[in-house]
Amino acid sequence: MKKRKKLKKKYALYISTVFLLGCVTILLWDLKKSQEGENSVSAQTMTEDGTYAVDDVQTTDEISGTGANVLLQSSNLLSSSGADLETELTALNVVYPDQIGFVLINEQSGEVITTNESRIFTSASLYKLFLTYAILEQVDTGLLSLQDQMADGATIDDYLTSTITVSANEPAKELAHLIGWENIETFIHEQGFVSTSFNPYLEYDGIYYNGDLETTPAEVAFLLERLLEGELLSEASTKYFLGLLGNQQLVYALNTGLSSDVTFAHKTGLLDDVSHDAGILSMDGQNYIVAVLTDGWLNATDDATPVFEEIGSAVMTYLYAQ
Incomplete structure (x- = not known):
């Protein structure tokens, strides 16, 4: 009986650990996606605010200083x-x-x-x-x-x-x-x-x-x-x-x-x-x-x-x- 209780405690601890790791992973993934979203919005805003936002505009490397x-x-x-x-x-x-x-x-x-x-x-x-x-x-x-x-x-x-x-x-x-x-x-x-x-x-x-x-x-x-x-x-x-x-x-x-x-x-x-x-x-x-x-x-x-x-x-x- 004591051994079964120990196993239950050990199993509960294992489940808790896995659950916590899963939560941390999800939080990190959400944070990464949020940051990517912010960067995407910033890039889009810069493009929309730019005076020359056209489809075929060249890159900075292609026309540096123009x-x-x-x-x-x-x-x-x-x-x-x-x-x-x-x-x-x-x-x-x-x-x-x-x-x-x-x-x-x-x-x-x-x-x-x-x-x-x-x-x-x-x-x-x-x-x-x-x-x-x-x-x-x-x-x-x-x-x-x-x-x-x-x-x-x-x-x-x-x-x-x-x-x-x-x-x-x-x-x-x-x-x-x-x-x-x-x-x-x-x-x-x-x-x-x-x-x-x-x-x-x-x-x-x-x-x-x-x-x-x-x-x-x-x-x-x-x-x-x-x-x-x-x-x-x-x-x-x-x-x-x-x-x-x-x-x-x-x-x-x-x-x-x-x-x-x-x-x-x-x-x-x-x-x-x-x-x-x-x-x-x-x-x-x-x-x-x-x-x-x-x-x-x-x-x-x-x-x-x-x-x-x-x-x-x-x-x-x-x-x-x-």
């Missing part, structure tokens, strides 16, 4: 000159709260300096960069030719030249109507520029109003870098587009703070309360993508000039340090 990774790269440790430039931008943002969006991409080092890079701005004439891309894509596919004539007898080449180099509005509008505003927006979104809109007409209760064309500093920089890298268009169209930017006649914005040591192939944008400048800086055989978008001015022509002078000077200090 516009598609602006938000990721901007969190990296900066060089001393990059940190100095960031400090200058921070100081400007104190004086002009939420009025300045900035992206600079160092093509050689992959370093990226940003502020308010995902903020949506009225694009002003920067929309003409995306318009030109859409037109030249149709040239590449054979739907259009640069020598096609518009209604007034001028060619698409003539219209694109005046659209970019002197920011003429009417030729730009005619080119947009040629392929359709909605088609431009659809095409641009398909290419990953999901925060850039082409909706110049808004309808409310049967009445049409002028709407805003919008973009972000990050997407403007992304467009310019992909253009420079030959990822957007054919070699001929890429060379043509860069040539238009290089022949820019409007130098009232960022040029005011740049030195003669650099060349700047760029496009400006100006409204009463908005002033932008974005393009490709080249010095000593090195290239830098820069996009500066500003708004909130009473008279942008005058009020934004000191800001561009200061930003241009700070950018030059950064370039000289490279």
Whole structure:
């Protein structure tokens, strides 16, 4: 009888031990799954929040330091000159709260300096960069030719030249109507520029109003870098587009703070309360993508000039340090 009691106690102890081990195993398994779930949610959130969340986006290894990774790269440790430039931008943002969006991409080092890079701005004439891309894509596919004539007898080449180099509005509008505003927006979104809109007409209760064309500093920089890298268009169209930017006649914005040591192939944008400048800086055989978008001015022509002078000077200090 005593022996049976001992066996029962021993068996009960064995069952208890197995039960406890099973509970611990289940708890550990649940904890692991919970952590995996949290990591999955975090990864999904980062993807959904990313400016360039598209199905065919390349990995960081494939396009390290490019516009598609602006938000990721901007969190990296900066060089001393990059940190100095960031400090200058921070100081400007104190004086002009939420009025300045900035992206600079160092093509050689992959370093990226940003502020308010995902903020949506009225694009002003920067929309003409995306318009030109859409037109030249149709040239590449054979739907259009640069020598096609518009209604007034001028060619698409003539219209694109005046659209970019002197920011003429009417030729730009005619080119947009040629392929359709909605088609431009659809095409641009398909290419990953999901925060850039082409909706110049808004309808409310049967009445049409002028709407805003919008973009972000990050997407403007992304467009310019992909253009420079030959990822957007054919070699001929890429060379043509860069040539238009290089022949820019409007130098009232960022040029005011740049030195003669650099060349700047760029496009400006100006409204009463908005002033932008974005393009490709080249010095000593090195290239830098820069996009500066500003708004909130009473008279942008005058009020934004000191800001561009200061930003241009700070950018030059950064370039000289490279």
